[in-house]
Amino acid sequence: MSILEIKNLHATVETPEGTKEILKGVDLTIKGGETHAIMGPNGSGKSTLAYAIAGHPKYEITGGEVLLDGEDVLEMSVDERARAGLFLAMQYPVEVPGVTVSNFLRTAKTAIDGEAPSLRTWVKDVKGAMDDLKMDPVFAERNVNEGFSGGEKKRHEILQMQLLKPSIAVLDETDSGLDVDALRVVSEGVNRAKENTEVGIMLITHYTRILQYVKPDFVHVFVNGKIAEQGGPELAERLEAEGYDRFLVGA
Numbered sequence: 001m002s003i004l005e006i007k008n009l010h011a012t013v014e015t016p017e018g019t020k021e022i023l024k025g026v027d028l029t030i031k032g033g034e035t036h037a038i039m040g041p042n043g044s045g046k047s048t049l050a051y052a053i054a055g056h057p058k059y060e061i062t063g064g065e066v067l068l069d070g071e072d073v074l075e076m077s078v079d080e081r082a083r084a085g086l087f088l089a090m091q092y093p094v095e096v097p098g099v100t101v102s103n104f105l106r107t108a109k110t111a112i113d114g115e116a117p118s119l120r121t122w123v124k125d126v127k128g129a130m131d132d133l134k135m136d137p138v139f140a141e142r143n144v145n146e147g148f149s150g151g152e153k154k155r156h157e158i159l160q161m162q163l164l165k166p167s168i169a170v171l172d173e174t175d176s177g178l179d180v181d182a183l184r185v186v187s188e189g190v191n192r193a194k195e196n197t198e199v200g201i202m203l204i205t206h207y208t209r210i211l212q213y214v215k216p217d218f219v220h221v222f223v224n225g226k227i228a229e230q231g232g233p234e235l236a237e238r239l240e241a242e243g244y245d246r247f248l249v250g251a
């Protein structure tokens, strides 16, 4: 079982106004099998945390540690992080013109496993996972995210997670822009991954809605670049009722 340890993480980004510190000492440990909801107001740094873990070049790590099973993640290249078992579903998935979903998935699977998947089981796995996510098979031949609706992009992210079987998955606002049917389909996908693997999940969300479908073990309130409070599922209920105002005063 895997363990992701984030210790006193600081990160900055270059803005037109100069260097800006976004992450201001994040401490968080996620073990395989656990689901951690990261909730917080817009602009608090949640996506920056996701990108910092994934290794986005725009964000400079200025302090702290990220360890996956004791290995220094910050020393790894982006693809080494993926091979080590980290997965990021982005808030705004990028278009990859000229690369079909089918090719993309197979290339990613091959890169992560270090060998090409057996064609017979792979075709069946992809088809099964797409069925599960109620994705039309024609999707496999479309270019990655090109012209995808918001809901299609999010399903495609979960499709990747289901096929790549990461040990730690960071899901950044996978619920945003989904209608209630799509939210259910996507949530069921996350729950299947939880049932079938030992994946540890960091579920970043602004709203409590998805937490009715994907049950968190821990809830962390993220404000102004760090975790301001943590608790169990009851904390999400409190946020639903009260909003983030209580945290923003003085932030």
Ligand SMILES: Nc1ncnc2c1ncn2[C@@H]1O[C@H](COP(=O)(O)OP(=O)(O)O)[C@@H](O)[C@H]1O
Binding pocket: 013, 014, 015, 022, 040, 041, 042, 043, 044, 045, 046, 047, 048, 049, 058
């Ligand atoms: N690439 C960037 N360039 C400039 N500012 C950025 C960049 N990325 C993030 N920021 C700023 O960092 C803060 C946190 O952003 P973000 O991590 O996206 O927050 P959240 O996901 O919680 O809404 C915001 O004030 C945002 O404008």
Ligand SMILES: [Mg+2]
Binding pocket: 046, 047, 048, 091, 172, 173
């Ligand atoms: Mg965000």
